[in-house]
Amino acid sequence: MKKMIWLIITVVVVNTLFTSEALAQSDISPPTIRSEAAIMIDSKTGTVLYEKKPYKEMYPASLTKVATAIYAIETGNLEEVITVSEKARNTIGTRVYLEEGEQVPLKKLIQGLLINSGNDAGVAVAEHLSGSVERFSSDLTKYLKNVIGVQNTNFENPHGLFDPEHVTTAEDLAKITQYAMKNEVFRRIFGTEELKWNGEGWDTTLYTHHKLMRQKGYEWITGGKTGYVDQSGFTLATTAEKQDLSVVLITLNSGSQTVAYNDTIKLLNYGFEQFKTLSISKGATFSVDGKKYKASERLFFTHRINEKVSKEIKKDGTLEIDNQDGTVQTSFQLDQVKNRKSMDVQTAAAPKNVDADPAIVAHLPKLLFVVLSIVLSILGLFYRHFRNT
DSSP, X not given: OHHHHHHHHHHHHHHXXXXXXXXXXXXXXXXXXXXXXXXXXXXXTOOEEEEESTTSOBOOGGGHHHHHHHHHHHHSOTTOEEEOOHHHHXXXXXXXXXXXXXXXXXXXXXXXXXXXXXXXXXXXXXXXXXXXXXXXXXXXXXXXXXXXXXXXXXXXXSSOOOOTTOBBOHHHHHHHHHHHTTSHHXXXXXXXXXXXXXXXXXXXXXXXXXXXXXXXXXXTEEEEEEEEETTTEEEEEEEEEETTEEEEEEEEEESSHHHHHHHHHHHHHXXXXXXXXXXXXXXXXXXXXXXXXXXXXXXXXEEETTOOOEEEEOTTSEEEEEOTXXXXXXXXXXXXXXXXXXXXXXXXXXXSOOSOOHHHHHHHHHHHHHHHHHHHHHHHHHHHHHHHO
C-alpha cells in the first residue's frame, strides 16, 4: 500500500512540474519598451509582429537617409561622377568631409550616406538628382507615396536635420526599409560594417554607427541605421534574419542610445522566439470543385509559433491562411490551371492543420518519459506482488 501511495505522489509531482513548465513557456506577452514609438514587421509579408504608436507623426532624424539611398539607387546612375558643391561641402552635422569641387561616384556617396551618415553626401546626392535640396525633397516625397505606398511622410531634406515639416511615422519607415531591402545594392551597403574611404579631404575607415552590427552575438542582424537630433531623440532602424524569419524594426524617440538598443534587443528576441515564417512552394497546386489552381511564385506567411493555422482554397482560387480561431490571417490569389492532356499537374489537397502543435512537440520527450516511468513502476509493483505471493 505504501508503494502505491509513493507511486501516486511521484506521478502527481512529475505532472505538476511538467504542467508548470508548459504554462511558464506559454507566456507570449510582448515586452515593455521605453521608446515613444516602435514597430516590427516581417519583411517578407509585412505582417506586424509588434507595434507601439505606429501611426504617430514623428521626427526621423537620419533614418531619412534610408529613403534617400533607395531613391538614389533606383533613379540614378551609380557609376556617374558627381561634382560636390559649396553647399554640400558646408552642410552641418555628421559628414564624410567632402571638398568643394571634389568628384565622387554616386555609389560612393550613398555608401558615405548610409555607413557614416554623411549629411554632406546627402546634399550632394540631392543636388545631382534634382538640382536642389528643395526639389529633391518634393521628388523624394512623391516617390515614397507613389512607388512605396506610404501616406504619412513628408521630407524636407535628404538627411534628416530638423525641420518642423520633416515628419514620418514608425509604420512608414518600416515600409520604406522593407521596400529598400528588396534591392541588392541597398542591402549590401546597409549591411556594411566597415569601408575604406579615400577622399580629397579625408582618408579613413568608415564604421557603421549601428553598434549591434559590430558586436559578437548579433550575427543575425543584417543591417541598420542610427539617427539623432534634439527634437527626435535617438532613432534606430534594424533589419535581422534568423532561420526563416526576417524582420524590420524601427524605434523612435528613445531617451538615450542605451534605451534604443535595449528596446531593439528585447523586440528582436521577442520576434524570433514567438513567430515563424512558412512558405508555399512555387508551382504548388490545389483543387476545388474540379478546378486546379497553382501558386505562380513562392508564397510566405508568418504566424505565432504556438498557433496552428490552416489552408482553405475558395471556389474563385483564393487561398486563405486561417488562424486557429477561424479568422483569415492572409490570402493569395492563385492562377487557374487550364486542363490539358499533355500537362502533368501535381495536385495537392488543401490540408487544414499546417503544423503540429509546437507545445506538444516540444514536450513530447518529457511526456513519453513520464508515461514510461509510470508503466515501469506499475509493472514493478505487480512483479513484487506476485513474487511475494
